[in-house]
Amino acid sequence: MEGKVVLLDLWASTFAMRVRIALAEKGIKYESKEENLFNKSAFLLEMNPIHKKVPVLVHVGKPICESLVIVEYIDEVWHDRAPLPPSDPYQRSQARIFKYLSQEDVLIKGSKLYHNIYGTGRRVRTGKGEDKEIAKKELLEYLKTMEGKLGDKHFFGGDNIGFVDVALVPITS
Ligand SMILES: N[C@@H](CCC(=O)N[C@@H](CS)C(=O)NCC(=O)O)C(=O)O
Missing domain, CATH: 1.20.1050.10 (Glutathione S-transferase Yfyf (Class Pi); Chain A, domain 2)
Structure with a gap:
């Protein structure tokens, strides 16, 4: 599936790292927007208004929050590339x-x-x-x-x- 992929990111975040690994494994091109947690961007507050945390994946304009939920989403959307969950x-x-x-x-x-x-x-x-x-x-x-x-x-x-x-x-x- 195509569509613009943006990651609201933080290099030091272990949670964001999960998402970066999944995107890399699937070979998905994306734009990483580095956040400053001491001065969160208006985009982050808009995309994750409840927890206001990174990572957030924004796919075709729609936000997905929570690192493990994002990893599952990535796997489901790009299911034809390197499946992550075991088939058994x-x-x-x-x-x-x-x-x-x-x-x-x-x-x-x-x-x-x-x-x-x-x-x-x-x-x-x-x-x-x-x-x-x-x-x-x-x-x-x-x-x-x-x-x-x-x-x-x-x-x-x-x-x-x-x-x-x-x-x-x-x-x-
Ligand atoms: N359960 C979340 C945890 C995300 C999280 O704690 N992110 C931290 C960075 S490592 C954050 O954005 N903290 C900002 C804050 O607490 O205000 C996930 O798995 O994505």
């Missing part, structure tokens, strides 16, 4: 679990209930004292589980990069 239903269900574990919006803000890969990583980076030490152990368990699932494969998707890789690489690298 069981493998797809496993990919969805990793998607759940890697999104930040399941966190309860201000609480310590960050029981997913993203949240635990954040506790390791920003936590203090005992909670930081607990988070380190939890993160190691997550990483070991992920390594076990990866096995000898190059990607979670097998020989080719897949949805789980796109979701996890920016937050674990």
Whole structure:
């Protein structure tokens, strides 16, 4: 499908990186508009009026927000190029679990209930004292589980990069 593709972007954003990886894998040409989060553009506020966050993909003038939703959208629209989710239903269900574990919006803000890969990583980076030490152990368990699932494969998707890789690489690298 053709149509102008614009990414409201931020080079340092792990969430925007997911979208950049998906666009690169699919070979989609797009315009990147770098945002300054201390002085958000009127276009960003118009395209993502609720959360006012990057990334936002604007495709033929219509905005799509939330990095993993955007990655799924990209996959569905350009489905003929390098499919990201596995075709096998069981493998797809496993990919969805990793998607759940890697999104930040399941966190309860201000609480310590960050029981997913993203949240635990954040506790390791920003936590203090005992909670930081607990988070380190939890993160190691997550990483070991992920390594076990990866096995000898190059990607979670097998020989080719897949949805789980796109979701996890920016937050674990
Ligand atoms: N759940 C969102 C998170 C996006 C997000 O937190 N973006 C940050 C940059 S890394 C942002 O725009 N923050 C601006 C703000 O919080 O005002 C996603 O997956 O896209």
